[in-house]
Structure formats: structure tokens, C-alpha cells
Amino acid sequence: GAGVSQSPSNKVTEKGKDVELRCDPISGHTALYWYRQSLGQGLEFLIYFQGNSAPDKSGLPSDRFSAERTGGSVSTLTIQRTQQEDSAVYLCASSLLGLIQETQYFGPGTRLLVL
């Protein structure tokens, strides 16, 4: 079946602009994760959604970052007033039930460049 998809694959924006990154998880997966991967760094957890529970937003680096998941499926990560340090690859992953019981599947990522 189809894997996790993300769009756009690449995004170039100017400092101060807002951007929206989209994630389409695998159908039926209840858990959804966003990560940020900066050049030469590991992955940094941003946010975790599980079903209808309140999301864990503890990894969001500032209030310029927000994410939502509509209808328990598609998720959008929004970065307002982008800064150059926001340049990174943003990865989304989904899991059928969550990491305790299942693995997570990653999307190909969105490479964001803020000029």
C-alpha cells in the first residue's frame, strides 16, 4: 500500500514568510510524529499525535511553530515568520498503534530553505 507522503518535497521561502508543510500518513495509522533534521544533526522531536488525545507539543521550538491533525488523518505543520535557522528537513512518520507496539514509517521529508 501507499506509504507516508509529504508535500512539498522542497520549499524555498524568504525570511519572515509563513510556510505550511503537509503530511499524509498511512491510512488507518493512529499515531503521527513530526521531526526536524538539521544539517549534520540527528532528528529532533517536534510533536506527537495519537488518535483523539491531546498532542504532545513539547518539542516545538517556539510559538512560531504549530501543527494540527484534521480528522485523525492529514497533518499540517505551520511555521510562521520563518527564520534562517528554521532551514532543515522536516520529517513526518506514522504508526498503526504507536511505538510501544508497532514500528513507525517515515515519509521522504520536506526540505525547507529560508533565505
Next chain:
Amino acid sequence: AQTVTQSQPEMSVQEAETVTLSCTYDTSENNYYLFWYKQPPSRQMILVIRQEAYKQQNATENRFSVNFQKAAKSFSLKISDSQLGDTAMYFCAFMAPQGGSEKLVFGKGMKLTVNP
């Protein structure tokens, strides 16, 4: 706060040889999970192997196995009979489920190159 350390930024190995990637972590939790992920040059991250801390037996998946030393907080990955397709970044990750969260903490990764 939990931390994950991968002290070797880069390694290379000859095809068909065995290589071990090291990972240490720091936590005060007793219930947690450890993972190794692989990220090939194509960028898509995939799970290689996972270990539940409550299990004493080391996990194995075909050519991949771990050496989990709970007291030493060490979680190394052994790749046997290395193949060219094993060339990738490898990330060690840790998760201690708390309050329903599944926050993964990653190491900075290690670049493995398998040479023909």
C-alpha cells in the same frame, strides 16, 4: 533529561565484514525502548531493530543484532556480512513512554560506508 550519544561520527568497512556501531544513553527511567534507524542517501528513514529494556535477550533481525547492556546504558548495533546497501546514516534512538507521550530522542548519527 534523556540523552543519546553516538561517539563515532563515521566508519567504513569492507563488504562481507562485520562492523559494530556504538550508542550510549542516559536515563533514570526503568521502562524504555531503544531503536536503531537507518537513513540511506535517498533520505527515507527506516527501522533496523528495536529493543525493549525489560527484555534481557538481545534483539536480532537477520544480519543485524544488538548488544544491550542495561547497567552500562549501552546499546550497540552489530552488522554481520556487510553489504553495499548497508551504506547509510545510522541513528540510535531512545523512548521512555511517559504520560502517553512517545517522544523519541535521537543520537546525532553515524555515517557508515561499506566498500566493495
